[in-house]
Amino acid sequence: MNRTIITVVGKDTVGIIAKVCTYLAENSINILDISQTIVQGYFNMMMIVDTNKATKHFGEVADELQTLGEEIGVVIKCQKEEIFDKMHRI
């Protein structure tokens, strides 16, 4: 499995999750887990997704999600899971 972490940070507004999920569905990216919280007044969401069947390259998905984030007014990042695993797990 090719696990990627998508994070969304920004001011809370209606439809953030819907828009991100729609994009993922359109590109055959499967969502494995979603968690969300408000940290210091900011909307924080993390998704763990499986990009194995994705129809586009990683870089393309990352760019398009970033653009989508700009449209909504939030910051969307797309990073492979290993960086977090390496840093927080021995």
Add this chain to the structure above:
Amino acid sequence: MINLFEVVETNEMITKENLDVRTITLGISLLDCIDSDLNRLNEKIYRKIYDAAKDLVKTGEEISREYGIPIVNKRISVTPIALVGGAACRTIEDFASIAKTLDKVAHEVGVNFIGGYSALVCKGMTPADELLIRSIPLALSTTERVCSSVNLGSTKTGINMDAVKLMGEMIKQTAEYTKKDDSLGCAKLVVFCNAPDDNPFMAGAFHGVTEADKIINVGVSGPGVVKNALSKVRGENFEVLCETIKKTAFKVTRVGQLVAQEASRRLNVPFGIVDLSLAPTPAIGDSVADILCEIGLEYAGAPGTTAALALLNDQVKKGGVMASSYVGGLSGAFIPVSEDQGMINAVEAGALTIEKLEAMTCVCSVGLDMIAIPGDTKTSTISGIIADEMAIGMVNQKTTAVRIIPVIGKGVGETVEFGGLLGYAPIMPVNQFSCDAFVNRGGRIPAPIHSFKN
């Protein structure tokens, strides 16, 4: 499974605290390029480096994008050119032509620095070594991306004082040759005692003769991350302080390890080492001096600075060692002046002098780094400063270095702007008393005894 808070912590380190991978450095052996014909030698060097490094920058950018971690520099280190060019070079211009080849290929493959215009002369100089050293001012003034280093001493061999004297002259001459750029050439020239073979950081990177044909070395950084972590334990005792540094260093180094392994796999080049250094940049918050202040000093240079730096350096190593399968290079805390806003502030406030910096180099990872001094400083004085620093390295069995910039046409109180990662620096006063008779003796200082430690 990774949770939201861990993800947020990592991303805050990257976005707010300047966590980055400072450099992926591809080490390339040029020993198999040696030829007695200079043109053929240059051609072989160009081809070998180009073929090995053509995908380096692209690969670095891909890794950076996939993991969301900035990889600031992609660089190359090569076998010391004094060894490679010895058979072909008869004049300093011959050697400088190799520097031009290195510069050309660095531009072609898109790396910002290429290190290894070097000689290893800790015990003696061959004619080729001496010729290369004498060609450094010409080489650095006619190239943009070439970095030069000379190893002048080691714990096992002592200090080559003839070479120390010569390097004092060459540093001054490099400053003269590049005076229209505020003597920038000297920022790309460093002298060492106990130089490591696998250092990924410039200006001192070269590919040691004990290394494999090609190797990937990675340098991590993250002074801002350490400072921020320490800001949460203000007033706590040293145990808490040290534990916090260790944990932070561990996390920072793990990122370096990941990037090093990925780069190694994708470029099909063996992974060498991770250099777990705290390397500051002129960016606000990316400062080793700020960590020292967070530990409890008003300015870097205040009494207690050497102790604070000693514990910082040690905890960074302790935390980082477990995070990487192979640790090497210079590993520790760098204390360059011009590249660290906190250091610059300390100099401007009158808290930090060259003498205090020298004391700090006994416990930091390298040595006197990026220090601007008046352009009229005598060459023998520069040699004296070098000799002092080499002696610290030799006796304490550590790497020490001097990267000092006599800024031609400028004096104490003025500042010099190098730009980019090299930053800017106030020109620091130098002790004016003479060491001429000492430097002019010639010969070498014998290796120190390793018993009767006191």
